[in-house]
Amino acid sequence: MRFYAVNAGYKDDFSAQNYDFIELVRPDTVEPHSLTPYKIVYTNSNGNPAGEITFGAYDYLVADHLVLGFKASPQYQDAPAEFLYNFGTAGLASTAGMLQLYHDNELIDELCWGKLSCAQQFAKFSTTESSNTSIILCDPAEDCDSEYYAELDPDAIVERPPDLPAAISAAPSCAGVQITEIYSYYQEDSSEQFVELHNPTPHTLPLDGCQLAFKSKTFPLDGVLSPGQYYAFQDDNLTLTKSPIKALEIKVIDAAEQTVTTASYDKKQKRGASYAAFGADG
Numbered sequence: 001m002r003f004y005a006v007n008a009g010y011k012d013d014f015s016a017q018n019y020d021f022i023e024l025v026r027p028d029t030v031e032p033h034s035l036t037p038y039k040i041v042y043t044n045s046n047g048n049p050a051g052e053i054t055f056g057a058y059d060y061l062v063a064d065h066l067v068l069g070f071k072a073s074p075q076y077q078d079a080p081a082e083f084l085y086n087f088g089t090a091g092l093a094s095t096a097g098m099l100q101l102y103h104d105n106e107l108i109d110e111l112c113w114g115k116l117s118c119a120q121q122f123a124k125f126s127t128t129e130s131s132n133t134s135i136i137l138c139d140p141a142e143d144c145d146s147e148y149y150a151e152l153d154p155d156a157i158v159e160r161p162p163d164l165p166a167a168i169s170a171a172p173s174c175a176g177v178q179i180t181e182i183y184s185y186y187q188e189d190s191s192e193q194f195v196e197l198h199n200p201t202p203h204t205l206p207l208d209g210c211q212l213a214f215k216s217k218t219f220p221l222d223g224v225l226s227p228g229q230y231y232a233f234q235d236d237n238l239t240l241t242k243s244p245i246k247a248l249e250i251k252v253i254d255a256a257e258q259t260v261t262t263a264s265y266d267k268k269q270k271r272g273a274s275y276a277a278f279g280a281d282g
Contacts, residue, residue, distance in 0.1 A: 001024050001025065001026050001027060001033070001038060001061075001101065001103070001108075001109075002024065002025060002101065002108070002109045002137070003022070003023070003024060003025075003099065003101060003109050003110075003111050003137060004023045004024055004025040004065060004136070004137055004138065005021075005022075005023040005134050005135060005136040005137065005138075005148055005150055006021070006022055006023070006092070006099060006111065006113075006134065006135045007019050007020060007021055007092075007125065007132070007133075007134040007135070007148075007149065007150075008020055008091065008092040008093060008094040008097065008113075008125040009070065009073060009091055009092065009094070009125075009127075009132075010125075010126070010127055010128060010129045010132035011127050011128060011129070012129045014074060015072070015073065015074045016090075016127075017070055017072050017073045017074075017090070017091050018073060018074065018075065018129070018149075019069075019073060019075055019134075019149040019150065020069065020070035020072070020073045020091035020092055021067055021068060021069045021070065021073070021076070021149075021150045021152075022040065022053075022067075022068045022085070022092075022099060023065055023066065023067045023068070023150045024065065024066045024068075024101070025064060025065050025066075026061050026063075026064060026065070026066065031208070031209070032060035032061065032062045032158065032160070032206055032208070033060060033061045033062075034059070034060055034061075035055035035056075035059040035060065035061055035066075035157065036055055036056070036057055036058070036059060037103050037104045038054075038055060038101065038102065038103055039052055039053065039054050039101075039102040039105075040052060040053040040068075040085075040099060040100070040101055040102075041099070041100045041102065042085075042087050042092070042097065042098070042099055043097060043098040043099075043100070043112075043116065044087070044093050044096075044097060045093040045095050045096035045097055045114065045115075045116075047116060050087050050088065051085070051086070051087040051088075053068060053085050055082070055157075056082065056159065058159050058160050059082065059157050059158075059159060060157065060158050060159075060160055061156060061157060062155070062156065062157070062158050062204075062206045062208065062223075062224050063153050063155070063156035065150075065153070065156070066153075066156050066157070067083070067150040067151065067152045067153065067156070068083055068084070068085055068152075069083060069084055069085075069150075069152055070084070070085060070086070070087070070091035070092065071084040071085065071086050072089070072091060073091070075149075075151075075152075076152055079152050079154060080154055080157075082157055083152055083154065083156075083157070093114075094114075094124060094125040094126070094127050095114050095115075095124050095125075096112075096113060096114025096115045096116050096124060097112065097113055097114065097116065098110065098111070098112035098113075098116045098118055099111055099112070100118075111135060111137070113125060113135065120137070122135050132147070133147050133148075134147070134148040134149065134150075136148050155204065155223070155224050155226060158203075158204040158206060158224060159203075159204070160203070174205055174206065174207050174209075174210040174221070174252060174254055174260055175205075175254065175260055176199065176200070176201040176203070176205055176260075177197055177198070177199060177205055177207070177210075177225065177252050177260055177261060178197070178198045178199075178200055178261055179195060179196070179197060179198075179250060179252065179261055179262075179263035180196045180197070180198040180230065180276060181194075181195070181196035181232075181274050181275065181276040182195055182196075182240070182250060182263060182265045182274060182275045182276075183195075183196075183274035183275075184240035184241065184242055184243075184265060184269065184274075184275075185242045185243055185269040185270065185271050185273065185274075186242070186271075187271055190239055190240075191234070191236070193234065193238065193239070193240045194232040194233060194234045195212060195232075195233045195238075195240075195250055196230055196231065196232050196233070196276075197221075197225065197230070197231045197232075197233060197252070198225075198229070198230050198231075199225035199226065199227060199228065199229050200228070201227060202227050203227060204224050204225070204226050204227065205224060205225045206223075206224050207221040207222055207223050207224060207225060208221075208222050208223070208255075209254065209255030210252060210253065210254050210255060210260070211252070211253050212233055212238075212250065212251070212252060213250070213251040213252075213253055214238065214240065214248075214249075214250050214251075215248070217237070217238075218253070219233070219235050219237070219238055221233070221252075242269065243267055243268065243269045244265070244266070244267055245267055246266075246267065247264045247265065247266045247267075248264060248265060249262055249263070249264045250262070250263050250264070250265075251263075263275075
């Protein structure tokens with residue numbers, strides 16, 4: 001993992017700390033990435049350590065990027081506590097500062113701005129909206145927006161204690177996901193078709209590495225399902241038989257190609273009606 005972007009915030013009529021954030025990018029990997037070994041240390045404009053960010057024992061990153069916001073920035077007011085930092089009342093200093101990233105107490109990345117010196121040094125931040133720009137360390141092949149203000153993804157971190165049946169492994173599991181609705185007999189166009197997935201568990205379930213299977217085709221799933229969340233999966237290449245002559249099955253399979261859940265739908269459908277599961281047992 002490494003730093004991707006930083007901003008010390010800008011002033012306007014609403015706040016002095018708009019978009020005060022730190023953004024990290026995770027390694028190029030598909031499985032959830034443990035955040036436990038990481039620590040971010042902040043050094044203020046006087047060159048003194050002014051705080052650090054640590055993570056929980058069971059925190060895993062399931063998104064490509066992780067945005068951490070200053071708790072007083074209006075854009076991050078509703079963020080979960082694990083996504084917020086508090087380095088005093090003013091957040092990151094605009095005139096000078098340094099951020100260092102540690103993995104198991106080994107320094108692996110750092111950047112600084114203003115008068116402080118480090119491996120990756122940048123100019124101080126402006127404090128006006130018109131001229132404030134973020135430090136962004138994107139790949140040269142990317143389109144690097146100099147006025148980049150990061151949006152927080154509240155589902156980027158999942159907590160997976162080891163006693164859960166779907167514990168984190170090299171092949172993440174989507175165990176617990178249910179198929180709750182199948183809409184195949186569309187009214188106007190096949191693009192209306194969907195398969196609805198549901199997370200009935202009290203835990204966030206990663207979908208990365210899992211697939212939806214219908215007949216001889218599979219369709220990759222990604223992202224996460226929050227507790228109680230429903231998700232209508234649609235794909236241009238997923239063409240469900242409208243009114244089959246026999247029951248057809250749709251499955252969710254995990255990264256180890258094991259069946260997680262199965263649902264079927266039958267003939268004698270009516271246009272515009274779906275098959276749906278009701279109750280705890282479907």
